[in-house]
Amino acid sequence: MAKIQTPQAVRGTQDMFGETEERFAHVISTFERVRRLYGFKGLQLPVIEPTAVFSRSLGEATDVVSKEMYTFEDRGGDSITLRPEFTAGIARAYLTNGWQQHAPMKVTTHGPLFRYERPQKGRYRQFHQIDAEIIGAAEPQADVELLVMADQLLHELGINANDSGAVTLELNTLGDVASRDAWRAALVAYFNDHKAALSEDSIARLEKNPLRILDSKDMGDRAICEAAPLIDVYLSGEGQDFFGAVTAGLDAAGVAWTRNAKLVRGLDYYRHTAFEFTTDRLGAQGTVLGGGRYDGLIENLGGPATPAVGWAAGIERLAMLIDAPETDVVKVAVVVEHEVAMASALKAAKILRSNNIAVDFFATGSPRKRFDRATKSGAEGIVAFDRGPIEGTALMKVRADEGQPLAKKLSEVLEDFQ
RNA sequence: GCGACCGUAGCUCAGUUGGUUAGAGCGCUGGUUUGUGGUACCAGAGGUCGGGGGUUCAAGACCCCUCGGUCGCCCCA
CATH class of the missing domain: 3.30.930.10 (Bira Bifunctional Protein; Domain 2)
Incomplete structure (x- = not known):
């Protein structure tokens, strides 16, 4: 191709x-x-x-x-x-x-x-x-x-x-209007007197936009501007x-x-x-x-x-x-450690999110990578779903910070993070 | 519109006066260790060196053109 x-x-x-x-x-x-x-x-x-x-x-x-x-x-x-x-x-x-x-x-x-x-x-x-x-x-x-x-x-x-x-x-x-026009006329007259010393750009500005000469970056122009008439006189x-x-x-x-x-x-x-x-x-x-x-x-x-x-x-x-703002970090990372727990995990994530708790969901790649990514996500807590003691059931494990893993009910998790 | 500098893996960059199969780190994928796991290690995928032409026995490196990026002039936030 x-x-x-x-x-x-x-x-x-x-x-x-x-x-x-x-x-x-x-x-x-x-x-x-x-x-x-x-x-x-x-x-x-x-x-x-x-x-x-x-x-x-x-x-x-x-x-x-x-x-x-x-x-x-x-x-x-x-x-x-x-x-x-x-x-x-x-x-x-x-x-x-x-x-x-x-x-x-x-x-x-x-x-x-x-x-x-x-x-x-x-x-x-x-x-x-x-x-x-x-x-x-x-x-x-x-x-x-x-x-x-x-x-x-x-x-x-x-x-x-x-x-x-x-x-x-x-x-x-x-x-x-009157002050501005008078000032402008005075500037045009002044710059015309010094036209020979002006930069090419400023000579063009003299026709189009004479006020602009005042903030020219050219060193020669700046010197001429030093003595240019100011608005104050015409105000x-x-x-x-x-x-x-x-x-x-x-x-x-x-x-x-x-x-x-x-x-x-x-x-x-x-x-x-x-x-x-x-x-x-x-x-x-x-x-x-x-x-x-x-x-x-x-x-x-x-x-x-x-x-x-x-x-x-x-x-x-x-x-x-500005200083870099703090990046948004999700509150809870839900990790699916085993496929049999997928449904439970999806349901839990939905409930948490419905309760205004931000959740990111990790369910792809090797189980190890899932957990790694959840850890790196910066979430406050990790809620992991593993295979339960009975075939086809899910076991929820909660880990917040460095503590030991805990088995908790979803209602308790909600309380923890609300 | 004008000028200067730059263009090598997804990202940040190495690649010596042009010379054998183009490298690293990060990231990604898989795996091994670490007693539930932010570490370390191993392996893998991924590049027609922006594109085209030229010089040369030989070009990622040199020359020309072209496209793109960055910064500056102009102008503006």
Whole structure:
């Protein structure tokens, strides 16, 4: 028989099992727990959306829209896109379902996102994020609540800033529309004056996304950025008040933060608050959680002017930063030492499981291996079924820890492990 | 899209300046010991050395192409 080539996973996708999966699941379950502590509702959204949802809200010129989306035509001829981020889809759902009635709406979601990029450490084509948003809230307290929740989440995952220093909250403001536009114009003027010294990448950014030059990794660019104009000079009184309220709120809640006046967001719809929790432990992928205020987005999609704030965090990146969670271990290992005991063993396993006791079942391979595997499973107790004194009957033996084997009734076993 | 490094059993890796039947550990299967058993020992299965082409008397080792992986640039979580 001719060998056929074995199928491969799509580049940039992962098959998670064992510790990798446990870390992943732990991030999500912690997030689900913490989000409830802050009164956020869950949200489940489609993975596919009409392409326009993203092209209109992110901006046609952005890298995400122009070259990173998984877009295809469905059988009806409609252009469909696999979501590259959460916010646009949430905004769409908010409009199509008339969720204005619930405003201010505090929601969270999590799941897979897709971006056609070159995979590297902490970055995949199918990746996963947890996401939190408050829609319909214009006040800075919404920004604060979101940030305090993010901080607590990181803390409960064991990777927060306050003591370990693994992650730090960098905070900036982009101001309101007028402030932001004035700052942007000043930056363009400044960088144009220094165009000759800029890197090739940054000259391109000057046209497409001048704010981005501020976090260039090029050493020459960084030197030029040192003297670049800051938002503070162009920030309106209103913008100052807003930012002041956010920082005061964080201080009141005991959340550590540092000002990074060069922090910007890649997407056009951000206003006011911009923030990132960053780490130096993930190679080139320093951002673990990022977000900001996007008061302009819902209007971009044709809805009413609706203020909103939100953040998203990469589950894979968080999973790489946490300590390995304890692996789930079954409470009882049921071992079938002789075939005549099979029926009794199956029945016992079923009863134990019905009583909410986790059971693993060992009934294949040599009797010796069965017991070995049961021992290695880490179960608290082993319930073994052997041939009984009368032909065709079963004998139950219980062994917990190092003790001598005991003959027990199943009801006693239930008591032991309940 | 660009760059660097890597690709030998299921897994982690050895394989000396190219030279006889390609190895180890773990895992797996069977067995022997250990008085009911997490140990130790023995044996077995499992590889067309990512794929294709080339150089050579001889290539897992050298050259080219190709596919895959990792990391970095860009961009982002």
